[in-house]
Amino acid sequence: MAKTLTPEERATALADLPDWHAVDGRDAIARSFTFQNFNEAFGFMARVALVAEKMDHHPEWTNVYGKVDVVLMSHDAGGVTDRDIRLAAAMDRIAADFPM
Amino acid sequence: MAKTLTPEERATALADLPDWHAVDGRDAIARSFTFQNFNEAFGFMARVALVAEKMDHHPEWTNVYGKVDVVLMSHDAGGVTDRDIRLAAAMDRIAADFPM
Numbered sequence: 001m002a003k004t005l006t007p008e009e010r011a012t013a014l015a016d017l018p019d020w021h022a023v024d025g026r027d028a029i030a031r032s033f034t035f036q037n038f039n040e041a042f043g044f045m046a047r048v049a050l051v052a053e054k055m056d057h058h059p060e061w062t063n064v065y066g067k068v069d070v071v072l073m074s075h076d077a078g079g080v081t082d083r084d085i086r087l088a089a090a091m092d093r094i095a096a097d098f099p100m
Numbered sequence: 101m102a103k104t105l106t107p108e109e110r111a112t113a114l115a116d117l118p119d120w121h122a123v124d125g126r127d128a129i130a131r132s133f134t135f136q137n138f139n140e141a142f143g144f145m146a147r148v149a150l151v152a153e154k155m156d157h158h159p160e161w162t163n164v165y166g167k168v169d170v171v172l173m174s175h176d177a178g179g180v181t182d183r184d185i186r187l188a189a190a191m192d193r194i195a196a197d198f199p200m
Contacts, residue, residue, distance in 0.1 A: 038152070038153060038158050039153060042149045042153075052138070053142075060164045061163055
């Protein structure tokens with residue numbers, strides 16, 4: 001089982017993920033992505049879904065038309081682990097392929 | 101623009117959609133779908149996404165692993181319209197293809 005990051009480790013990791021922030025009241029990180037329409041938002045989600053399934057690590061996410069709100073945490077570890085940081089970075093890379 | 105359903109029309113429509121319920125405080129309808137895992141949940145979402153895009157009518161939905169929580173309303177009309185009823189019925193039909 002992955003270990004949750006220490007506050008120092010998490011701060012270092014988030015420094016490389018400036019669009020992500022800590023979630024109030026939960027050991028989790030979050031980001032909102034805004035795309036031009038549903039086609040792009042769901043295209044992003046489909047690409048992320050393949051990565052997430054391969055990692056066996058899945059986001060909590062809400063989609064409304066062109067918007068995708070994501071929360072990441074490792075349920076088995078009870079907080080943010082290296083897997084969340086890697087999935088967050090993958091989501092940023094995939095989102096960068098879309099005009100936002 | 102589609103017209104919102106009257107309370108009577110909505111009650112009649114929901115009688116044929118027993119797994120859907122009205123949302124407190126909003127003119128919207130909702131249902132939670134529970135699948136066996138992320139593969140099935142996202143497979144369901146992908147099939148619904150194609151239908152929604154074709155209808156040009158999109159859900160508000162949240163996915164956590166095998167769970168998909170859906171809210172439907174017609175933002176342009178400000179409430180539940182016939183399009184929401186048709187999308188809800190389509191989601192029920194698609195979900196029925198999965199072992200739940």
